[in-house]
Amino acid sequence: MRIKIDSATVTANFDRFKDNDSFQESAQLFARGLPVLEMLQAMAMNGSVLQAFAGFHSIYPNGSLERGLLEKVILRVSQLNECQFCVNSHLDMMKSLGISATLSDPIQLTEREESAIQYAESVSRDANRVPEKSFERLRHLFCDAEIVELTFVIGFITMLNRFNNALGVRYSGELTGIRDNRVEAGKPR
DSSP: OOSSHHHHHHHHHHHHHTGGGGHHHHHHHHTTTTTOOOHHHHHTSHHHHHEEEEEEGGGGTTSSSSSHHHHHHHHHHHHHHTTTHHHHEEEEEEHHTTTOOSOOOOSSSSSHHHHHHHHHHHHHHHGGGOOOHHHHHHHHHHOOOHHHHHHHHHHHHHHHHHHHHTOOOOOOTTTTTOOOEEEEEETTO
């Protein structure tokens, strides 16, 4: 990573937010005395940045869109932005949730997932030139509130991809085998 991490600062700031749903997976590491994910270590160097990220939990994973759809969109946008951290951490999360990571096989995608991924690709390539045909398909499958949420997720993961890439944040398999307690407890995916 390109910045120097002060573990006392990270511990103090992360401790304030460890119960927030946005940090559910890292909180499991933290509770076992292990370092939190590098992305959160970087964010925890500035408590205001970590607090801003904590607000994201109302959309991911607790928004109105299906978790599988969100994970596939996040994976595709992260692939386009070449974010090693997000691609690999979300592949591990998808595996732990039993979500297929196959994005190119329409047989394995729902119509909503396929449309959302196409939209995410268009927005990622040039948000000023999203084809009207693609947007009209989206309108037939999603309500306006869901389109707003989907667009927000695409923009937010793009920002996280750039944050991680610029700071050299890496993923080293920390989430391998980590379970999503929200799913196990019967909470929404």
